[in-house]
Amino acid sequence: MTSSILSSARKTQSNDRYYNKALLEIKNLIVEYPVKEGNVRAIDDVSLTLYRGEVLGLVGESGCGKSSLGFTILKLLKGGVIRSGEISFNDINLVTIPEGEMQLLRGPELSMIFQASQNALNPLQKVLNHFIDTLKTHYRWNDESWQKILELLNRLEIPESRLEDYPFQFSGGMQQRIVIALTLILNPKLIIADEPTTALDVLVQARLLEILKEIIKEYDLTVLYITHDLGIVAEITNRVAIMYAGQILEIGDTQTIFQNAAHPYTRALIEAIPNVKDEEKKLLSFIPGHPPDLRNPPLICCFADRCSYSQDICHSKKPQSINLNFENGVQHKVKCFIYDDRYGHLFDQK
Numbered sequence: 001m002t003s004s005i006l007s008s009a010r011k012t013q014s015n016d017r018y019y020n021k022a023l024l025e026i027k028n029l030i031v032e033y034p035v036k037e038g039n040v041r042a043i044d045d046v047s048l049t050l051y052r053g054e055v056l057g058l059v060g061e062s063g064c065g066k067s068s069l070g071f072t073i074l075k076l077l078k079g080g081v082i083r084s085g086e087i088s089f090n091d092i093n094l095v096t097i098p099e100g101e102m103q104l105l106r107g108p109e110l111s112m113i114f115q116a117s118q119n120a121l122n123p124l125q126k127v128l129n130h131f132i133d134t135l136k137t138h139y140r141w142n143d144e145s146w147q148k149i150l151e152l153l154n155r156l157e158i159p160e161s162r163l164e165d166y167p168f169q170f171s172g173g174m175q176q177r178i179v180i181a182l183t184l185i186l187n188p189k190l191i192i193a194d195e196p197t198t199a200l201d202v203l204v205q206a207r208l209l210e211i212l213k214e215i216i217k218e219y220d221l222t223v224l225y226i227t228h229d230l231g232i233v234a235e236i237t238n239r240v241a242i243m244y245a246g247q248i249l250e251i252g253d254t255q256t257i258f259q260n261a262a263h264p265y266t267r268a269l270i271e272a273i274p275n276v277k278d279e280e281k282k283l284l285s286f287i288p289g290h291p292p293d294l295r296n297p298p299l300i301c302c303f304a305d306r307c308s309y310s311q312d313i314c315h316s317k318k319p320q321s322i323n324l325n326f327e328n329g330v331q332h333k334v335k336c337f338i339y340d341d342r343y344g345h346l347f348d349q350k
């Protein structure tokens with residue numbers, strides 16, 4: 001396990017104040033993409049709660065359904081269908097809400113920052129016009145707007161002198177900062193950040209992460225932070241949900257996940273973090289095998305075929321979510337038979 005990542009996770013103190021009021025509650029959500037050969041089940045019975053003022057990391061391998069979950073919350077799924085389940089945002093039912101009402105929520109209430117969201121900037125519009133348009137579209141242009149724009153430019157280290165420039169005159173990192181400023185200008189209650197720094201080089205990414213961390217604290221933002229990078233999770237999140245094959249296999253406080261991961265998949269993910277300073281220069285570990293084909297979602301544990309702990313039960317039934325108790329009192333859930341009182345004895349203590 002990478003020690004530098006662990007020390008970052010220690011700094012991300014768990015704090016009870018986060019876990020009082022739910023802002024977003026998802027229950028037993030199933031989302032599918034109908035395709036020629038059947039249905040791709042991108043979200044498979046997901047339940048999770050996002051509390052006001054917390055940063056919840058959503059982590060998993062490519063194709064496990066992270067972006068689909070983000071798009072489902074914003075009702076921007078292209079080609080996907082919500083088959084069942086509930087999504088409640090601030091007590092509003094997002095599953096049944098009419099599109100006209102949803103449009104009023106997107107931006108001022110719920111917002112999403114995409115991996116390459118700089119593509120969303122209009123090449124024919126100066127940066128200043130993007131701010132004016134965003135505020136006017138949502139009827140938020142007022143006497144304080146100018147002050148707010150300057151404040152955000154300053155926080156995101158975008159020189160005010162560049163407001164008259166066009167998007168193509170900025171670097172990728174700077175364009176991403178403009179997109180983040182445009183998101184924040186509307187004060188959204190919930191931000192879904194889908195790999196917002198992945199397309200950037202390491203140093204630009206590090207600085208942007210630092211700024212994001214400060215802004216999240218300063219503005220008391222609630223964020224669902226989607227990434228496949230556990231280093232970022234350790235840096236920025238309070239809690240983390242581990243996603244695999246459309247399911248949440250483990251969810252808990254970030255520090256606990258790094259120090260006491262319960263699910264064999266989470267452990268394998270943490271073991272696979274490369275460490276350039278590793279003096280032993282040990283070979284990178286990896287998880288043999290592939291995630292299951294989501295066109296035929298498994299009726300057994302979705303990780304069983306790749307799990308070095310698996311027993312017969314894992315290949316014959318689907319595990320339910322089990323609550324684990326850790327000293328910090330933050331709710332921790334895991335989907336694995338090892339922790340099920342009825343089946344735990346079947347596993348060797350490895």
Ligand SMILES: Nc1ncnc2c1ncn2[C@@H]1O[C@H](COP(=O)(O)OP(=O)(O)OP(=O)(O)O)[C@@H](O)[C@H]1O
Nearest residue numbers: 033040042061062063064065066067068078079294
């Ligand atoms: N429009 C679509 N039509 C059919 N299948 C889709 C569509 N969009 C996504 N999928 C499938 O749904 C599953 C989840 O995809 P999704 O993009 O949500 O994963 P992800 O975790 O965000 O991956 P990544 O880390 O690569 O961004 C994948 O199997 C993907 O191929």
Ligand SMILES: [Mg+2]
Nearest residue numbers: 066067068194
């Ligand atoms: Mg994605």
